[in-house]
Amino acid sequence: MAKYRCTICGYIYDDDKEQIKFEDLPDSWTCPLCGVPKSLFEKIEDNVIEEKKEDRFSNAVKISKDNPSIERIESKCINCGVCTSTCEKLEGIKRKNEKQIICVNCGQCVQRCPTGALIPKRENGKLEKAKEEGKICIAYTSPAVRVAIGEEFGMEYGTFAQGKLVSALKELGFDYVFDVTFGADLTIMEEASELIKRVKENRNLPMFTSCCPAWVKYAEIYYPELLENISTCKSPIGMQGAMVKNYFAEKNNLDKNRLYTVAITPCTAKKYEISREEIEGTDLVLTTTQIAEILKDKKIDFKSLEDSKFDKMLGEGTGAGMIFGNTGGVMEAALRTAYYMLTKKELTKNNIEFNVARGMQNVKEATVNIDGLLLNIAIVHKMADAKPILEDAKLGKSKYHYIEIMNCEGGCVGGGGQPKTLDEKQIEVKEKRIAALYGKDKIQKIRCSYQNPEIIRAYNEYLGSPLKGKAQNLLHTTYKDKSEILKQ
Numbered sequence: 041m042a043k044y045r046c047t048i049c050g051y052i053y054d055d056d057k058e059q060i061k062f063e064d065l066p067d068s069w070t071c072p073l074c075g076v077p078k079s080l081f082e083k084i085e086d087n088v089i090e091e092k093k094e095d096r097f098s099n100a101v102k103i104s105k106d107n108p109s110i111e112r113i114e115s116k117c118i119n120c121g122v123c124t125s126t127c128e129k130l131e132g133i134k135r136k137n138e139k140q141i142i143c144v145n146c147g148q149c150v151q152r153c154p155t156g157a158l159i160p161k162r163e164n165g166k167l168e169k170a171k172e173e174g175k176i177c178i179a180y181t182s183p184a185v186r187v188a189i190g191e192e193f194g195m196e197y198g199t200f201a202q203g204k205l206v207s208a209l210k211e212l213g214f215d216y217v218f219d220v221t222f223g224a225d226l227t228i229m230e231e232a233s234e235l236i237k238r239v240k241e242n243r244n245l246p247m248f249t250s251c252c253p254a255w256v257k258y259a260e261i262y263y264p265e266l267l268e269n270i271s272t273c274k275s276p277i278g279m280q281g282a283m284v285k286n287y288f289a290e291k292n293n294l295d296k297n298r299l300y301t302v303a304i305t306p307c308t309a310k311k312y313e314i315s316r317e318e319i320e321g322t323d324l325v326l327t328t329t330q331i332a333e334i335l336k337d338k339k340i341d342f343k344s345l346e347d348s349k350f351d352k353m354l355g356e357g358t359g360a361g362m363i364f365g366n367t368g369g370v371m372e373a374a375l376r377t378a379y380y381m382l383t384k385k386e387l388t389k390n391n392i393e394f395n396v397a398r399g400m401q402n403v404k405e406a407t408v409n410i411d412g413l414l415l416n417i418a419i420v421h422k423m424a425d426a427k428p429i430l431e432d433a434k435l436g437k438s439k440y441h442y443i444e445i446m447n448c449e450g451g452c453v454g455g456g457g458q459p460k461t462l463d464e465k466q467i468e469v470k471e472k473r474i475a476a477l478y479g480k481d482k483i484q485k486i487r488c489s490y491q492n493p494e495i496i497r498a499y500n501e502y503l504g505s506p507l508k509g510k511a512q513n514l515l516h517t518t519y520k521d522k523s524e525i526l527k528q
Contacts, residue, residue, distance in 0.1 A: 044081040046071045051115060053081065057105075059165025072162075072333075073113060101127055101149055102140050108315050109145035109161050109308040110456075116157035123149035123158060130449070131258075132424030142261060142525060144423075146254035146447045147308030147456015152463070160308045160327045160457050167302060167324060171213060175300035179209045180218040180280050180354070183365035184306040184452040185328045187476040191459040191469075192332035193342040198472030200480055203347025208331075209304070210348060211340050219350045220303070221357025223280030224364040224373070225489035226498070227251065230515050231273045231370075232377040232489075233506035235442055239415070244268045246418075246433055246440040249370050251275045253313035254447035256519065258423060264521035265434050272516040274319060276364060277303045277310055280354065281321025282514045287502045288353055300324070304331050306365070306455030309447070318517045327457025353494065359481030360489045366474040367421035367451035368397035368404065371444040375408060375415075376488045383411045392487055398478075400450065400471060403429070405440070421446040421454075450474065 044053045044062045051073040099121035103112045126149045127133045127141045150158045190199035209217045250271040289296040302324045311325045350356045363369035372394045396406035402425040405418045418440045420426040432438045448454040450470035461469045503511040
């Protein structure tokens with residue numbers, strides 16, 4: 041396979057990595073880095089000798105070619121070492137040796153790279169290829185995407201652009217567009233049931249959330265002793281993909297092999313998650329910035345689009361599912377449903393919001409009284425701050441029953457695939473995105489996962505009961521001890 045280099049900025053197009061050969065690209069194609077036409081690229085012969093990467097990037101995080109989440113545009117890297125300090129200070133991941141940091145795929149290095157040399161892994165051509173093959177293309181979008189994508193088109197921070205996003209995806213040719221908050225509601229049905237079961241049996245406590253694939257990978261490598269403490273629930277995208285390829289396909293008499301499913305997420309680690317053999321159902325992950333790039337390339341005027349609604353069956357979820365996009369959201373959503381499961385009482389507008397789970401403190405803790413059952417909870421966002429809690433749990437000294445961990449500061453709203461902002465505005469921007477999600481939750485008619493009519497229908501028609509039968513087989517997963525990598 042050949043390689044072609046942009047004579048202006050140095051960007052390398054590698055036929056071996058892309059889905060379409062350079063020679064087959066349309067004449068209208070432009071360099072994704074600097075925008076010059078195809079004609080300004082030159083072919084690079086195989087015997088061209090480049091400088092050794094070890095010398096050029098001595099201060100930078102090593103990014104392997106098979107990293108499913110992140111890649112480096114080498115011509116833009118200035119070897120500043122910001123990526124390395126991000127891993128060490130935000131993630132708490134030290135160098136395994138002089139030159140290597142173990143990647144948990146979170147993409148926070150992408151967010152902080154000052155030159156744009158680190159980007160979410162490009163998978164150019166996969167969606168177009170699926171269309172050409174006559175696949176039924178299905179998109180589903182995460183809550184954090186809809187409060188950030190507008191920033192790519194000049195809209196205010198935190199603008200809630202759900203309707204425009206659905207329209208944009210339809211403009212791109214998706215046959216169906218679903219809402220991942222359905223998957224979030226499904227996650228809560230299973231996870232709240234699992235939490236109650238563990239607490240009653242006093243088994244494998246504290247229970248950790250499992251929605252964040254970067255955190256799960258971190259635990260598999262650094263804390264394999266705690267794998268039995270992690271909820272067995274798949275993430276919302278993991279559940280959504282399984283339901284699309286099975287429940288939706290069966291109900292609509294569709295051949296699941298003809299379905300091509302694309303998750304639109306704020307998260308680079310989701311690209312890694314769908315590569316796990318335990319997680320099936322999603323064929324491609326595109327980040328917020330990547331879907332924005334596609335829209336711009338197609339000359340789709342996002343701001344002028346009319347609002348559209350999600351398709352039915354796996355359509356819009358509840359307010360509880362919506363707040364999954366921010367730190368504390370999974371905890372609060374689970375508490376709302378756990379309250380009902382334990383008491384059979386409906387929460388009212390006066391007590392439905394668990395404010396103890398809210399806020400931008402990196403570690404929050406509280407005791408929640410559910411009809412006499414005292415649940416000790418903790419919420420962490422930013423992996424480096426989780427270590428004291430993890431060490432206590434490892435030693436059997438944890439005081440908590442339920443712990444939410446999100447790798448990225450602010451939760452998914454701060455994911456590696458989100459639009460970048462200046463360091464000094466990071467907190468402000470994340471708070472505005474979070475406020476938009478809480479604002480949507482507040483005006484939703486249905487704010488608890490167990491009340492979602494489509495969730496009720498899915499259990500009645502297909503899944504049965506939480507933690508049993510099809511629900512157990514389709515919606516739950518397993519983890520593996522990967523600590524051996526530390527010895528290599």
